Amino acid sequence: MEKIVSLCKRRGFVYQSSEIYGGMNGCWDYGPLGVELKRNVRESWWQDMVTCHDDMSVLDGAPEAFEMCGLDCTILMDPQVWKCSGHFDLFHDKMIDCRDSKRRYRHDQVRGRWVEAKGERIFVTVNADLEAEETEARQKALKYFGYRSKDSDKLNWDVEFICLTEVSDHSRVLAPDSKELGTLTEPREFNLMFKTQVGALYDEDSVVFLRPETAQGIFVNFKNVIDSTRVRIPFGIAQVGKSFRNEITPRHFTFRVREFEQMEIEFFCNPASSQEWYRFWRDRRLDWYQRLGLSGERLRLREHDSDELSHYSTGTADIEYAFPFLAEGEFGELEGVAHRGDFDLRSHMDGKLDPKSDPLEVELGEDGKPLWRGSGRDLSYRDPISNERFVPHVIEPSGGVDRATLAFLCEAYTEDEAPDDKGNLRQRVLLSFHPRLAPIKVAVFPLVKKDGMPDRAKAIYRELKQYFNVFYDEKGAVGRRYRRMDEVGTPFCVTIDGDTIKDGSVTIRDRDSMEQRRLSVGEVITTVQKAIRSQGQEGLSCP
Numbered sequence: 001m002e003k004i005v006s007l008c009k010r011r012g013f014v015y016q017s018s019e020i021y022g023g024m025n026g027c028w029d030y031g032p033l034g035v036e037l038k039r040n041v042r043e044s045w046w047q048d049m050v051t052c053h054d055d056m057s058v059l060d061g062a063p064e065a066f067e068m069c070g071l072d073c074t075i076l077m078d079p080q081v082w083k084c085s086g087h088f089d090l091f092h093d094k095m096i097d098c099r100d101s102k103r104r105y106r107h108d109q110v111r112g113r114w115v116e117a118k119g120e121r122i123f124v125t126v127n128a129d130l131e132a133e134e135t136e137a138r139q140k141a142l143k144y145f146g147y148r149s150k151d152s153d154k155l156n157w158d159v160e161f162i163c164l165t166e167v168s169d170h171s172r173v174l175a176p177d178s179k180e181l182g183t184l185t186e187p188r189e190f191n192l193m194f195k196t197q198v199g200a201l202y203d204e205d206s207v208v209f210l211r212p213e214t215a216q217g218i219f220v221n222f223k224n225v226i227d228s229t230r231v232r233i234p235f236g237i238a239q240v241g242k243s244f245r246n247e248i249t250p251r252h253f254t255f256r257v258r259e260f261e262q263m264e265i266e267f268f269c270n271p272a273s274s275q276e277w278y279r280f281w282r283d284r285r286l287d288w289y290q291r292l293g294l295s296g297e298r299l300r301l302r303e304h305d306s307d308e309l310s311h312y313s314t315g316t317a318d319i320e321y322a323f324p325f326l327a328e329g330e331f332g333e334l335e336g337v338a339h340r341g342d343f344d345l346r347s348h349m350d351g352k353l354d355p356k357s358d359p360l361e362v363e364l365g366e367d368g369k370p371l372w373r374g375s376g377r378d379l380s381y382r383d384p385i386s387n388e389r390f391v392p393h394v395i396e397p398s399g400g401v402d403r404a405t406l407a408f409l410c411e412a413y414t415e416d417e418a419p420d421d422k423g424n425l426r427q428r429v430l431l432s433f434h435p436r437l438a439p440i441k442v443a444v445f446p447l448v449k450k451d452g453m454p455d456r457a458k459a460i461y462r463e464l465k466q467y468f469n470v471f472y473d474e475k476g477a478v479g480r481r482y483r484r485m486d487e488v489g490t491p492f493c494v495t496i497d498g499d500t501i502k503d504g505s506v507t508i509r510d511r512d513s514m515e516q517r518r519l520s521v522g523e524v525i526t527t528v529q530k531a532i533r534s535q536g537q538e539g540l541s542c543p
């Protein structure tokens with residue numbers, strides 16, 4: 001992971017936000033290449049799910065043909081939205097504070113291990129990731145008991161590391177950044193929504209929230225979309241945009257951050273066929289990641305167990321990736337696909353639903369009135385053919401643009417060996433992105449800076465620029481220029497040499513196989529176009 005993070009900074013993919021002021025925790029900026037990569041992820045999703053969606057065909061595994069459209073909603077919304085959605089009351093993580101170090105931790109993320117020595121048993125917590133936690137725990141315990149390294153065998157450890165949530169007595173806990181016992185507070189609820197204010201006066205009524213997900217903008221516009229377009233159920237609304245969560249412990253590079261981008265679909269369907277649609281979206285979304293390059297064992301689909309499901313959901317699956325910062329066998333969520341029933345539309349219609357009741361009922365306050373009132377609008381749907389009226393069920397594939405981008409980066413990072421200009425084998429670093437995701441599609445090089453080659457190369461660069469993002473480079477040995485392009489994942493390099501001046505042909509070199517062929521410029525364009533659409537993209541990408 002360290003190699004990937006360092007490459008990202010060195011070559012302009014990702015920088016720490018506000019770095020010259022020491023860096024802002026949980027915030028990352030995308031550099032000149034990162035912004036192209038992330039745009040390609042986002043645009044591939046939008047093309048495949050929305051603009052290139054064929055409303056008339058029945059896709060593999062789908063019960064029938066369906067329509068898709070898009071939305072772009074505001075980040076600031078009426079606070080009532082978050083009261084009815086449940087985020088105001090329930091979007092919490094538990095945090096604990098350390099009275100000694102003044103640090104704050106997420107309760108379920110602190111790990112540690114019980115150890116006994118000199119007749120005392122304590123729970124030693126650590127900051128380190130899984131690979132290094134054993135070493136850190138040993139060093140802390142040795143220091144606490146006043147032992148030297150050679151006395152390690154005097155420490156009697158419990159078999160495994162466990163989560164702090166399993167420890168009820170904090171008085172025996174050695175906090176991650178303290179040398180004393182019992183400095184951690186009891187866990188407290190912490191709402192993850194960022195608060196801000198609208199208008200010049202700061203009071204209770206001016207408080208609004210930065211959206212923690214894009215989905216609610218879709219639900220509250222459901223009626224608008226139905227009334228202003230000709231879409232009919234089943235259909236989906238897609239949205240891509242920024243979301244904000246005040247994560248207590250942002251970590252793992254861009255995996256868990258406070259400001260991120262989501263790509264979400266709310267798919268509205270008849271309750272009778274909702275299970276079939278759930279299975280369709282779950283499989284389709286997995287397939288999307290596979291087609292764009294996450295095809296190996298590091299990607300998996302995990303169905304939630306029944307005790308993991310929200311009370312309103314009859315099925316949820318996570319698409320997960322084995323990120324390199326996780327321990328062997330561990331996976332991190334890329335996207336969740338959830339069957340949400342009619343929970344969201346009903347909440348926005350009637351008011352916040354009682355999370356404990358089943359069947360769903362509006363939650364009442366102490367005065368017997370609905371706790372958080374809904375919009376009062378009728379968000380049910382009448383089928384124009386059968387005349388049946390129902391509140392649609394919703395399937396929600398909800399993915400993160402930043403997490404997907406990070407997974408594509410991690411998967412693409414490869415080290416191999418290749419001969420340099422003198423024929424000696426040297427280590428080569430490459431990002432083997434799918435050509436559709438690659439920030440630069442083609443690099444154009446004149447072989448040498450003379451004999452009219454730079455002028456000819458610049459003309460070819462301009463011609464290719466009309467189709468793709470192209471990079472021009474005339475500095476240094478050609479082998480070094482290839483390597484620089486391999487390292488940022490450029491799938492093709494085109495070299496202009498003496499023969500180009502004579503017959504117009506160029507050498508095109510493939511990033512992965514390093515094979516070279518001579519082609520005309522017209523053939524280069526079709527080769528690159530074909531590669532962008534390649535690898536089982538049929539039926540997914542724009543023709």
Ligand code: ATP
Pocket residue numbers: 213245247254255256257258260262333334335336398399400401402403404
């Ligand atoms: P996690 O359990 O990892 O916190 P979540 O289940 O809360 O994620 P969802 O609410 O389902 O996540 O959000 C949908 C998607 O948004 C996630 O699959 C992920 O890709 C992305 N996402 C959520 N929180 C973050 C975050 N803090 N940083 C980056 N991406 C995020």
